[in-house]
Amino acid sequence: MNLYLCIAAMAVTTYLIRLLPMTLFRKPIRSRFVRSFLHYVPYACLTAMTFPAILNSTESVLSGLAALVTAVVLAFRGKSLITVALGSSCAVLLTEFFITHI
Amino acid sequence: MTAMKQQSTYTRGLHRGLGVGVGYFSVSFGFGAMAAAQGIRALDATLISATNLTSAGQFAGLTLIVAGTTLWELILTQLVINSRYALMSLALSQKMGRDIGLLPRLAIAFFNTDEIFALAIAEREKLTTPFMLGLGTMPILGWTGGTLCGALAGSVLPLGIRTALGVMLYGMFVAIxxxxxxxxxxxxxxVVLALILSCLFAWMPGLKTVSAGIAIVICTVAAAGICAVLFPVPDEEVAA
Known part of the structure; x- marks a missing residue:
């Protein structure tokens, strides 16, 4: 599949989702189900995209697991977005260092 | 509105969006690094960010493109993952009122991300076109610039560091x-429901053959749908 065709398809779809409710269909959504559904969508899709994919995103499952555990612990303690992200990166570096040198 | 007043309103929006712009730079740095690690050229990764301006959607799209997907699967995935923007655009549309016409809306809709939406809704003063355009400027620059830097860094750094950078995006998802x-x-x-479903699609014989995009779509629709029935959100929360 042509890369630019893919990028265009993604961009147009995302733009229309944002544009149409701002221009053509401007009535508020009354259905409580639809509003609840849309409220929960980000959490569901971010979770599904992260796990178990994170385990296979690094050289070994161990370092992927280390990244996940570090991120969850840091996020649970309320650390900022960038701290959590860098923390999980460091966990990967350290784990892979130990795996290759020990 | 005079030209000078317009300019000062634009600057006010610019300042208001600065923090989000900086944050976007770091998140998209992770996206760029990951794209580079998967063999996407730096300028192509930058093009994705400049035209899409959405973290989760882009990330899913990237995964699908690398895996070799069909156009329909790509579009369906974007529709589901980015569906929440429809709700935000509706709410923002109400708040903008009649004073902001069709032409500015064409631009504002493009950069209606979770964070810019939150800033616009929290704004006490009346929303104007110059303010909204100012608000979007730094986040767009941060998101696009961060992707470029991340992709460039990702293509020159040694493999070990690249892999570590690629994990950043997952870290941010966890942080959200x-x-x-x-x-x-x-x-x-x-979260628990999506987790279980996602594991089933990854490891269960039979379900394993379902392609990545469709699996994400099913996990998202099922988990969000079931919880929308069990725990409907209170009315005032979505009035924002």
Whole structure:
């Protein structure tokens, strides 16, 4: 599949989702189900995209697991977005260092 | 409105969006690094960010493109993952009122991300076109610039560092999900449900053959749908 065709398809779809409710269909959504559904969508899709994919995103499952555990612990303690992200990166570096040198 | 007044309103929006712009730079740095690690050229990764301006959607799209997907699967995935923007655009549309015409809306809709939406809704003064355009400027620059830097860094750094950088994006997803899951039981339920479904699609014989995009779509629709029935959100929360 042509890369630019893919990028265009993604961009147009995302733009229309944002544009149409701002221009053509401007009535508020009354259905409580639809509003609840849309409220929960980000959490569901971010979770599904992260796990178990994170385990296979690094050289070994161990370092992927280390990244996940570090991120969850840091996020649970309320650390900022960038701290959590860098923390999980460091966990990967350290784990892979130990795996290759020990 | 005079030209000078317009300019000062634009500057006010610019300042208001600065923090989000800086934050976007770091998140998209992770996206760029990951794209480079998967063999996407730096300028192509930058093009994705400049035209899409959405973290989760882009990330899913990237995964699908690398895996070799069909156009329909790509579009369906974007529709589901980015569906929440429809709700935000509706709310923002109400708040903007009649004073902001069709032409500015064409631009504002493009950069209606979660964070810019939150800033616009929190704004006490009346929303104007120059303010909204100012608000979007730094986040767009940060998101696009961060992707370029991340992709360039990702293509020159040694493999070990590249892999570590690629994990950043997952770290950020965790950082978005965990705090509300800790506070709100319904969100925790959504997360646990999505987790179980996602594992089934990854490891269960039979389900394993389902392609990545469709698996994400099914996990998202099922988890969000079931929890929307079990724990409907209170009315005032979505009035924002």
């Amino acid at each position: 999900v965990v705090p509300p899951a800790r506070e709100e039981k319904p969100v925790l339920a959504v």
